[in-house]
Amino acid sequence: TIYNLGSVNIDHVYQVDHFVQPGETMASTAYQQLLGGKGANQSVALARAGASVKHIGKLCKSDNQYVSMLTRYGVDCEHIALEETPSGHAIIQVTPEGENAIVLFGGANQTIASRDIEQALATASKDDWLLLQNETSALESAIAIAKQRGVRVAFNPAPMTDAVKELPLNDIDLLIVNEVEGAMLTGCDDKAGILDYCKQQWPNKDIILTLGKQGVCMLSQGQLVEVDAFTVDAVDTTAAGDTFIGFFLAAYSQNIDSQQALQRGCAASAISVTRAGAAQSIPNQSEVDAFLQK
């Protein structure tokens, strides 16, 4: 089982002619409400990749339709608590050029406490994984509880903040970053620098650096494995990283070798960038299998 301690956000997406200016009140031309949050996206990707995934999170009671939605995607939601606090949400303006501007409110995602994680991981064991992003509270206790139980920890420090550097990163088994996160974490600004830093700092850890349309590389016990991205016509790269992580970890946690697991992640994320949206752009296993046969 993969336990995913992660955000569930409601994305309020407004089409606008231009970003709202100071003091301006502006009518939006279209509105959509969507399931979002890196946590939810990664749970959906894991489920669509065929993994057994239990999401650990919190939402406001009145938003329980999002729990039903996650359940329909195949995510076990037993450990999603419904409370009074407002759900995490994002107010997203999108211009005709496709640029966005986002206001994010952490809400219930930031009220998760260590006892919630203790309960969720009560029967977890060394065959299980705990996946974390940087959109919830209780990361430090989650890492400690997982370690106590022998559960392996995968961490995607997104969005990256200074607080990440204070976490016990030595207790992480698998670290997954994109170029921006890798640069902020290491203080190095290119692929070679980031990889060198990681190799020095964490020689026994698995580290994945995703490189957008350049593909991905992984340091596994000091060995470098590289996989190219697939060439596709990208229309929307939202959730590319989340899709990659879900499909990679679903395979890797089943002891599929790194090269093949990276390839599945790249294939799934390549499909996702050819489709609009976040959760709804994530393919399922058979689409990924068919894509890889081509």
Ligand code: ADP
């Ligand atoms: P994030 O979405 O977190 O910024 P990346 O941009 O590095 O992460 O993308 C994650 C993975 O998605 C890449 O390693 C790659 O396999 C795939 N991907 C992203 N953009 C493209 C693209 N334009 N074409 C094909 N694959 C892509």
